[in-house]
Amino acid sequence: MIKKLQLSLQTMNLVLGFMVWVIISSLMPFIREDINIPAGSLAMVTAVPVVLGSILRIPLGYYANIVGARIIFMVSFILLLFPVFYISRADSMTDLIIGGLFLGIGGAVFSVGVTSLPKYYPKEKHGLVNGVYGMGNIGTAITTFSAPVVATQIGWQSTVQLYMILLAVFIVLNFFLGDRREVKVKTPIIEQIKGVYKNEKLWFFSLFYFITFGSFVAFTVYLPNFLVANFDLSKVDAGIRTAGFIALATFLRPVGGWLADRFQPLFLLVGTFAMYTIAAIVLAFSPSIGLYTIGSLAIAVSAGIGNGVIFKLVPFYFNKQAGIANGIVSMMGGLGGFFPPLMLSAIHGITGQYSIGFMLLSQVALASLIIVVWMYYQDKLALVSEVFDSTAQGILVTDPAGYIKTVNPAFTRLTGYEADEVLGQRPSILKSGRQSEDFYSKMWSEIKQHGIWQGAIWNKRKNGEEYVQWLNISAVKDETGEDVRYVGTFSELNQQQLKA
Known part of the structure; x- marks a missing residue:
C-alpha cells in the first residue's frame, strides 16, 4: 500500500517544494512597495533561489539513493522553515538575498523523486512516471497565481508565513506515508561521478535540460515583472498569464514522457528544439502582446515536452548511476533558470530591449537541434557496431x-x-x-x-x-x-x- 502511494506523495512534495521556491519572484511587485530594490538588482534577487536549488540537486539525488526519498524530503522541508520565516520578516534587499538563497532547497528536491520513483516501475514506464512527477512544476504556477491574490488581502509578509503551515503538514505526511523500505543504493559518490563524467551523453542531456527546464524557470521568474513593466498589465493579470505559461508547460511534461515511452525520444527532441528556435526568433522582434503570447506559449509547449523526454533518456542511459546523473542534469537545468534573467537584464540595460537575448536562445536551440540529429545517427552507428562486434x-x-x-x-x-x-x-x-x-x-x-x-x-x-x-x-x-x-x-x- 505504501509503495503505491509514492508517486502521488512525491509529486505533491515537489509541488510544495516549487511553491516555496518561487515565493520571492511571485510576490516581488508587493515586496518592492515596502523594500527599495534598484531595477538593476531585481533580476539578481529573483534569480538567487535558483543557485542553491541547482547545486544541491547533485547531493540530494545521490543521498536519495543512500537513505531514501522519505528522509530527504522530510529534512528538506524542515530546513525550509527557517528561510521562509526569515523572508517574512525581511526589511532589506540583503535579507531577501540571504533568505532567497536557502529557498533553493525547495527547487533542489526535484532530483529526489526522479531518482527514487523509477525503482517502483518497469523501464517502459519510466518516461510517463518521471513526467507525472515532473508535474510538480505546477507548484510554481500555484504560487505565482495565488500568492498575489492572497497578498492583496493579508499582505505579503503574512502570505509568506502561510507556507510554514504547509511545510509542517508535509513533514508529518512524509513521516507516516513515506516508504521506509525503499531500495537503497550505496555506491560511493566518487565512483558514480567517475562512471558518468566522461560520457558525452551526460553533458548533451545537461545542455538540453539547461535549455528546456532553464527556460521554464527563467520565464516563471521573469514574466510577472516583464508583463507589468512592458505591457502595463496589472499585477494580478500578469500573475494569471504567468500561471498559464507554467500550467501548460507542466501538464505537457507527462505527455512528453508518455510519448518518449512509445516513440524515438531523439526524434521528439528534434521537434522540440525546432519549435524553440522559431518561437525565440518571434520573441526577438519585440512583438505585440498577441504575438508575444503565442511565442511564450510555444516556449511552454517545447519546455514541457522536452523536460518529459529528457528524463526518459537519463535513466535509460545511466541506470546504474541514476542518482548522480539525475542530479547533474537537473542541476544544469536549474542553472539554466539562473543565468537567462540576469543576461536579459544586462542586455536590456545596455540596449534598452531584450531582442539579443531571445535571438541568443534561438541560436542555442538550433545548435541543440543539430546535436540531437548527430546523436540519433551516432546511436544507429553504435547499434550496427554492437551487432558487428558481438x-x-x-x-x-x-x-x-x-x-x-x-x-x-x-x-x-x-x-x-x-x-x-x-x-x-x-x-x-x-x-x-x-x-x-x-x-x-x-x-x-x-x-x-x-x-x-x-x-x-x-x-x-x-x-x-x-x-x-x-x-x-x-x-x-x-x-x-x-x-x-x-x-x-x-x-x-x-x-x-x-x-x-
Missing part, C-alpha cells in the same frame, strides 16, 4: 579490389589472426590450397552475376591448422549498381555437419 560469425569486409578493410572479433577467434595482421591483405591469406583456381573463378563469377555466393570451403588458421567453414559472400552495391565492397560471413563446420 555476432558469433566471423566477418570480413573488403574493398572492390579485394583488400580487407575490417574484421570483427569473431574473425580473430576463428582464424587466429588479429585485425592488424590482415588489414590491407587479401583473403587469400586464409587459403588452405585444397580448392583449385577453377573453384574460385566459378565462385567470383556467381558473385558478379547474382551478388551472392555461399558454400563450404577449406581454409587455414594462423597456426597452420586446416578446417572447413561455411562461407557467405555478398556484394554491396552503390546507387549505380557498381560493387563497392564485399562482405564475407563464416562459421566453422564440425564433423557431424560435414556428414549431414
Whole structure:
C-alpha cells in the first residue's frame, strides 16, 4: 500500500517544494512597495533561489539513493522553515538575498523523486512516471497565481508565513506515508561521478535540460515583472498569464514522457528544439502582446515536452548511476533558470530591449537541434557496431579490389589472426590450397552475376591448422549498381555437419 502511494506523495512534495521556491519572484511587485530594490538588482534577487536549488540537486539525488526519498524530503522541508520565516520578516534587499538563497532547497528536491520513483516501475514506464512527477512544476504556477491574490488581502509578509503551515503538514505526511523500505543504493559518490563524467551523453542531456527546464524557470521568474513593466498589465493579470505559461508547460511534461515511452525520444527532441528556435526568433522582434503570447506559449509547449523526454533518456542511459546523473542534469537545468534573467537584464540595460537575448536562445536551440540529429545517427552507428562486434560469425569486409578493410572479433577467434595482421591483405591469406583456381573463378563469377555466393570451403588458421567453414559472400552495391565492397560471413563446420 505504501509503495503505491509514492508517486502521488512525491509529486505533491515537489509541488510544495516549487511553491516555496518561487515565493520571492511571485510576490516581488508587493515586496518592492515596502523594500527599495534598484531595477538593476531585481533580476539578481529573483534569480538567487535558483543557485542553491541547482547545486544541491547533485547531493540530494545521490543521498536519495543512500537513505531514501522519505528522509530527504522530510529534512528538506524542515530546513525550509527557517528561510521562509526569515523572508517574512525581511526589511532589506540583503535579507531577501540571504533568505532567497536557502529557498533553493525547495527547487533542489526535484532530483529526489526522479531518482527514487523509477525503482517502483518497469523501464517502459519510466518516461510517463518521471513526467507525472515532473508535474510538480505546477507548484510554481500555484504560487505565482495565488500568492498575489492572497497578498492583496493579508499582505505579503503574512502570505509568506502561510507556507510554514504547509511545510509542517508535509513533514508529518512524509513521516507516516513515506516508504521506509525503499531500495537503497550505496555506491560511493566518487565512483558514480567517475562512471558518468566522461560520457558525452551526460553533458548533451545537461545542455538540453539547461535549455528546456532553464527556460521554464527563467520565464516563471521573469514574466510577472516583464508583463507589468512592458505591457502595463496589472499585477494580478500578469500573475494569471504567468500561471498559464507554467500550467501548460507542466501538464505537457507527462505527455512528453508518455510519448518518449512509445516513440524515438531523439526524434521528439528534434521537434522540440525546432519549435524553440522559431518561437525565440518571434520573441526577438519585440512583438505585440498577441504575438508575444503565442511565442511564450510555444516556449511552454517545447519546455514541457522536452523536460518529459529528457528524463526518459537519463535513466535509460545511466541506470546504474541514476542518482548522480539525475542530479547533474537537473542541476544544469536549474542553472539554466539562473543565468537567462540576469543576461536579459544586462542586455536590456545596455540596449534598452531584450531582442539579443531571445535571438541568443534561438541560436542555442538550433545548435541543440543539430546535436540531437548527430546523436540519433551516432546511436544507429553504435547499434550496427554492437551487432558487428558481438555476432558469433566471423566477418570480413573488403574493398572492390579485394583488400580487407575490417574484421570483427569473431574473425580473430576463428582464424587466429588479429585485425592488424590482415588489414590491407587479401583473403587469400586464409587459403588452405585444397580448392583449385577453377573453384574460385566459378565462385567470383556467381558473385558478379547474382551478388551472392555461399558454400563450404577449406581454409587455414594462423597456426597452420586446416578446417572447413561455411562461407557467405555478398556484394554491396552503390546507387549505380557498381560493387563497392564485399562482405564475407563464416562459421566453422564440425564433423557431424560435414556428414549431414
